[in-house]
Amino acid sequence: MEGDDRREKGHLSDRRFDSLGSVLDPRLLSSIPFEFMSVVQAATLEHSLSGVDVLAQAKTGTGKTLAFLLPCVQRISTMLPLVSRSPSDISVLILSPTRELALQIEKEAVVLLRGFQGAIGVQHCVGGTNMETEKRALRSSRADILVATPGRLIDHLQNSGLAPQLRNVRALVLDEADRMLDMGFRRELQTILAALPSRQERPRQSLLFSATIPQGIRDVADLDENHVFVNTLRPEEQNTHQHVPQDFIIVPHTQTFAATLCILLESLSQDPKTTKPILFFSTARSTAIFFVLLETLQKQLSGVHSANLQRLSPAWQALQTVPVFELHSRKSQSQRVRATQAFTKSQTAILCSSDVTARGVDFPGVTSVIQVGLPSSGEQYIHRLGRTARAGAAGSGVLILTPYERFFLRKKEVAGLPLRERKLVFTEDDLLPEADSAIRKALMTVSDKEKSQAYQAALGYYKSSLKDLGWSPAQLVDEMNDWARQALLFQEGASGPAPPLLAKTVGKMGLKGTPGLNVVKQLPSWADDGAGDSPNDRGDVYQHLSTVRQRGSPYGRGAKVVANGRGGGAGRGARDSVVRATQSSS
DNA sequence: AAAAAAG
Structure with missing residues (x-):
């Protein structure tokens, strides 16, 4: 606690x-739930309250939201009692790249x-x-304040x-400004800007906040040429991510989910009462699958007779009860x-999330x-990592890659980070074979x-x-087919050697004519959108698995695990298991 | 079709 306070x-x-006190409306001042300003707030407020445009770069989790809300609310309060304004007028428009952030x-x-x-409203x-x-x-x-996704x-x-309600906008805020200005959003942002009155006819303030400010942002942003640029990153620290301990692990793609489970079990065994990890996946679909896997494992564990459950290692016991969410x-x-909401208020929980x-x-x-698989960019890696170690708290990162994803470590945003290789060392009683079998x-x-x-x-x-x-x-298709069969255990059945894809879909992907694809005119009924999500009856399998082995995990050690040159042997029980890790600089 | 984001 003491250490936390210092970092705080x-x-x-x-x-x-x-x-x-002399600048802010007393009603606003009295509503601020803090005594001291954060560094970003102290550095930006004098400018933003004076009305000039501000472009601010600051670490995530340091109070950026309050830094732009304060000047916005203050500005509206000076327009009270709002006699000249229509009650439906929007005075401040705040744009966010995701619904949750909004x-x-x-x-x-x-x-x-x-x-x-109630005199000032937000929607x-x-x-x-x-x-x-x-x-x-x-x-x-x-x-008076509208927070929106584009x-x-x-x-x-x-x-x-x-x-018409936007004709009196006096301030525009772009949170995660670099994201709002990149290719995915730029057109939409242009459409929105076109709906606002011109800055000549109706002066307004622009506030742009982001953890990363790429080159050229000023060219596309709606910024006055006299804007103030505030950088609160101290040169020696640059960003949070320089200080957060980060490991990476290389495993074959057949072992990615098992390695992820190992990392989870490890953190649960260290601190079952406070562990609160976020697992990031590259696609919504793989996020959903890993979530289902965890849910299934929990249901299987809950079918284990309590006397036998006592014999399991604390990590497996903790896994049974920790809340798991997907987003x-x-x-x-x-x-x-x-x-x-549920993950926010949980003291301990696991969140499976996309970006x-x-x-x-x-x-x-x-x-x-815990980042599972290739992040979509170096910057995205950093933003995800920023979900931990916020506001001076402690936190750590793990990146799980396959050998073919190793190139990611050489990306320029990542190359300078303190990422250290960690090997899951295969010992007789380590968790990986158990995790693999469970998965x-x-x-x-x-x-x-x-x-x-x-x-x-x-x-x-x-x-x-x-x-x-x-x-x-063709190599892409080969690798993904292998992944579907070996990692997802997709059964090559009547439908062919790989999961079926509509010719239309293959065309849109630009993969027409690529060997190895299972192109079909019509999806089989089990894969059709109308079909239920889970033709397999999970309940049967729980029953089937409810017998527990004498010692160790309830999942046995059926699968042969080979990675880093060593196979997993049949060892002693899981009670003594730990993921052994060695640190070696990369 | 691939994070997200409109339905």
Whole structure:
């Protein structure tokens, strides 16, 4: 605790919020839930409160949200009692790259607005929710501050007649600004900017916040030429990620899930009461599969007779009860909201996530970030890592790669990081053979449909990295087919040697004519969208597995494990198992 | 089709 306090002070400044007593509206000042400003806040507030444009670079988890909300709320408060304004006018527009981040920002704004007792309102508009409900709320209640994701905002502009409410916008905030300005969002941002009044006719302030500020951001951003650039990174520390202990592990792709499970079991055995890792996957489909695997393992464990459960190692016991959540774009928005809330308030839990939560989202107390498979970019690796070790707390990172993904370590954003290779050392009683066996059994309960979807997603994902991988399209298909069969245990059945793909889909992927693909005119009924998610009855398998071995894991040691030149032997029980790790610099 | 983001 003492150490935490010291680190906590590291991101706090010595300036108190009440030093702004002459500048800030007292109702705003009294709603600030902190005594001291963070470093970013202290460095940006004097500028942003003066009204100039600000481009700020700061570590994640250091109070950026409050840094841009304060000047926005203050600005609106000076416009009170709002006689000249229509109650439906939007004064501040905040854009976020994900729905979860938008909702989180709105929540912080609600806190800051308490003192105004409804005179200033904040609302959100994000996808995946009822369009009509939002439309009505935007009409009938104050939305002085609107927090939005781009797609849904444009939808409202074009279909709900929201445009007139934006004619008085006085401030525009881009959170995760680099993401908002990159190729994926730039067009949408242009559409939104076009709906705002020109800055000549209606002066406004732009506030851009991000942990990484790439070259050229100023060329595309909506920034005044007299803007202030604030960099709160100390040169010697650069970014959090320089200080967070980070390991990488290279395993064959058949062992990726087992290695991931090992890392989880290891952290559960060290600290079952406080462990709170996030597991990041590259596609929504593989996120879903690993989540199902964990759920299945838990159900299998709960079928183990309690007397036998006592004999298992503490890690397996802990796995049975730790809450597990999944969060990605293939879930409904209400499920996403529920998972976000539940993981936020859990002291110990496991979150399986896609890159939805890679940026900005603030889950308290995340103890480690485990990245499974190739991250989509060096920057994305850093943003994901930033979900732990926030606001001065401790945290660590693990990256699990296959040999063909090793090139990632040479990317320029990653090459300078303190990433150290860690080998899972195979000893007689280590966890990997058990984990492998458990994963294989659990995979039997995953439907061919789910496996096919993961296969298709992986093809699409790796296709964008062919150059880095040094693969031809045919090699890509070979590797992914092997992955489907050997790692996902996709059964080559009546449908052919690989999961089936529609000719149409293959065409869109640009893989027409590539050997090795199982191209079909029509998907078999089990893989069709209309079919249920799980034709296999998981319940049967639980029953089947409910007999436990005398000692060790409930999953036996059936699978032969070969990695780094050593096979896993039949050893003693899991009670004494540990993942042995050796550190060696890479 | 591949994170995400509109349905």
